Amino acid sequence: MAAGPRQTSSPERGSAAWENLYSSFSLPRPIVHIRAQRLNDNQLRDLLHRNRDDAVRWIRAAAQAGMSPAQIVWGQLLLNGEGIGRAPKAAFAWFERAAASGDPDGRNMVGRCYEQGWGVEPDSQLAMESFALAAKAGHVWAQVNLAQMLMRGGNPADRPRCFVLFRAAAEGGTSRANVKAMNSLARFLEEGWVGPADRKSAMCWYARAASLGDHWAQYNLAMILHSQGVIAEADLWLQRAVAGSDNGFRRRIAPLLLARSEPALRRNGIEALKRIADAGNPEDVSAYASALYRETAHFPGIDQVRRPFETSAAKRQQDSTMRAHAPTSGRLVRCLAAKFGVISRRLVRRAGSTSLFSKEAL
Secondary structure, eight states: OOOOOOOOOOOOTTSHHHHHHHTTOOOOOOOOOOOOOOOOHHHHHHHHHHOHHHHHHHHHHHHHTTOHHHHHHHHHHHHHTSSSOOOHHHHHHHHHHHHHTTOHHHHHHHHHHHHHTSSSOOOHHHHHHHHHHHHHTTOHHHHHHHHHHHHHHTOGGGHHHHHHHHHHHHTTOSSHHHHHHHHHHHHHHHHTSSSSOOHHHHHHHHHHHHHTTOHHHHHHHHHHHHHTTOHHHHHHHHHHHHHHSOHHHHHHHHHHHHTSOOHHHHHHHHHHHHHHHTTOOHHHHHHHHHHHHHHGGGSTTOHHHHHHHHHHHHHHHHOGGGTTTOHHHHHHHHHHHHHHHHHHHHHHHHTOOOOTTHHHHO
């Protein structure tokens, strides 16, 4: 008789034998790697935009866990009040914690707080000491910040040190801080503040910073080109500077350009005022209209446009409440602007020329 299959009995579920059978088995534990990562302004803005509450919570948790990049970001959020209540004193404390761990970003931000009085009493000496420590570690913004503070101090003996700092920052890359240093280095070379003036090298650094979008470099390069008779290219750089900047920059260069006698420069000063007036502030609109009125005084055929403007101005003096809202005034301003633009562009084209910088710069 054939033997049947061997019968085996399995331990009953829940019994001691069942527990012994599976006691040697264990599920693998998940491994989580946490890596500190610095975020640039755009990445941080994107993170906060996608899910502000979660981002703020995780940044705070990482800061409390001792991650210095998170401590700096958390301090910046507290300083700016982004998604949370503004707390400059708490921000300064977090920057100090990051600095104490040796983080150059933290040291730079401590310096900024002492410089600007963010959450602490302003102290220029402590600010420069913090900047110096971060600059020694190669922090580009700290190099720029320290050099600028020393320059504002006005001691000519500090200029060689400033030059070294600006040069180190300028040669270190193409970030916003690097580009700012390029313009400052070029200014040193142009003015001869350390050694003989070197306009050729200054133009090279201005051109590099200008091509990377620095508005002051664009303006400074344009002024050198204009002095050399390269009017058309100078005008293009000024147009880029005026169009791509903010009203703070425009307010600073408009009077500088309008103080010059050259029509091409004055036209860009008018354009700066126009862009400022586009926001609709009555005082800015009035300043732009007045500048247009003065600029067009010598243009042929302008009297027919100016006469209604003068009449309108007299009426506005009688009734100041209508100054910013009279539609006739707006039409007159636009008419003056159109007339001025046509004539001044002709002047620029007439004086135009090119230089070696044109192809690479624009």
